[in-house]
Amino acid sequence: MRIGEVAALAGVSVRALRYYEEQGLLVPERSASGQRRYSHEAVDRVRFIQDLYAAGLGSKAVLQILPCMEHGGLTAEMHERLLAERARVQAQLEALTATRDKLDDVIRMGRENHAGQARRAGQAARATAS
Amino acid sequence: MRIGEVAALAGVSVRALRYYEEQGLLVPERSASGQRRYSHEAVDRVRFIQDLYAAGLGSKAVLQILPCMEHGGLTAEMHERLLAERARVQAQLEALTATRDKLDDVIRMGRENHAGQARRAGQAARATAS
DNA sequence: CTAGGACCTGACGTCGACGTCAGGGGCAAG
DNA sequence: CTTGCCCCTGACGTCGACGTCAGGTCCTAG
Numbered sequence: 001m002r003i004g005e006v007a008a009l010a011g012v013s014v015r016a017l018r019y020y021e022e023q024g025l026l027v028p029e030r031s032a033s034g035q036r037r038y039s040h041e042a043v044d045r046v047r048f049i050q051d052l053y054a055a056g057l058g059s060k061a062v063l064q065i066l067p068c069m070e071h072g073g074l075t076a077e078m079h080e081r082l083l084a085e086r087a088r089v090q091a092q093l094e095a096l097t098a099t100r101d102k103l104d105d106v107i108r109m110g111r112e113n114h115a116g117q118a119r120r121a122g123q124a125a126r127a128t129a130s
Numbered sequence: 131m132r133i134g135e136v137a138a139l140a141g142v143s144v145r146a147l148r149y150y151e152e153q154g155l156l157v158p159e160r161s162a163s164g165q166r167r168y169s170h171e172a173v174d175r176v177r178f179i180q181d182l183y184a185a186g187l188g189s190k191a192v193l194q195i196l197p198c199m200e201h202g203g204l205t206a207e208m209h210e211r212l213l214a215e216r217a218r219v220q221a222q223l224e225a226l227t228a229t230r231d232k233l234d235d236v237i238r239m240g241r242e243n244h245a246g247q248a249r250r251a252g253q254a255a256r257a258t259a260s
Numbered sequence: 261c262t263a264g265g266a267c268c269t270g271a272c273g274t275c276g277a278c279g280t281c282a283g284g285g286g287c288a289a290g
Numbered sequence: 291c292t293t294g295c296c297c298c299t300g301a302c303g304t305c306g307a308c309g310t311c312a313g314g315t316c317c318t319a320g
Contacts, residue, residue: 002266002267003266003267004266004267013308013309014266014267015307015308015309015310016307016308018268018269018308019307019308023307031316033267033268033315033316033317034267034268034269034315034316035266035267035268035316035317036267036268048232051225051228051229051232052229053306053307054222054225054226054229055225055226055229055230058305058306058307059306059307065233065236068236068239068240069236073240074240074241078240079237079240082233082236082237082240083237085233086230086233086234086237089226089229089230089233090230092184092226093223093226093227093230095181095184095185096184096185096219096222096223096226097223098181099181099182099184099185099219100185100216100219100220100223102178102181103195103212103215103216103219104216106195106198106199106212107209107212107213107216109198110198110203110204110208110209110212111204132296132297133296133297134295134296134297143278143279144296144297145277145278145279145280146277146278148278148298148299149277149278153277161286163285163286163287163297163298164285164286164297164298164299165286165296165297165298166297166298183276183277188275188276188277189276189277
């Protein structure tokens, strides 16, 4: 496939794909004239890269994690990295859950104030202090 | 409290607090000589700001959400914003959970490959394609 | 053969949440 | 009074994941 098709299928920009290549995350073949030729699996790979970015991982971390997707083998270093990043993601999940609950509290209190006209305003601040 | 104390208690930099003020997120009193004087609740407020930033909200969103913490009342606009951001956070939570599970798959497959020497390498890529 | 879309390589621009440096004031202790 | 630490206001630097523009090439349809 050519770069435009991959971009469309994966839902990213052409520039992003060139950037991934710059970072060594997705290095395609080249046609005789120098155009990039991507394999079919590249699309899934791009989606996974996006997921990792969305999870707060940087190119460096992604670069250390990605090889095992097609290679299948895990270096000890890669294993470490995977566990570390999984822990990071897990921590982020917990923090995010707490924040969501705080938002829910605020929303709920907003409704109550609309309904019952609560007097003290400091309650929200106190509710957010875990 | 002075700025350094708040920074230490909230675990952020002094620069960050000045930045929050720039953004209108946390506007302290001033002493006669122009030094910032923060109320005690500022610390919790800063922590909440950090949580919101960590949840991917920008200053603009935080600015629209924060007032209700001490003010207690909800504009219709603020309510909209709260619901929207809650939805964003929730979506991010689900995406993050999926990514964590993918990471777990990769880790598990790494262990299996270490143990049993699986043949086909494409399985990882296929596992990540939801 | 030619138009026009897709592709190429640089290389500079962007945006947000600060970091950092420069240059100068405030204030409590000794 | 001066030492030393904290504070002040600009204002430029940073970093990552691209966006965007310039100037040129490729290739496919008509």
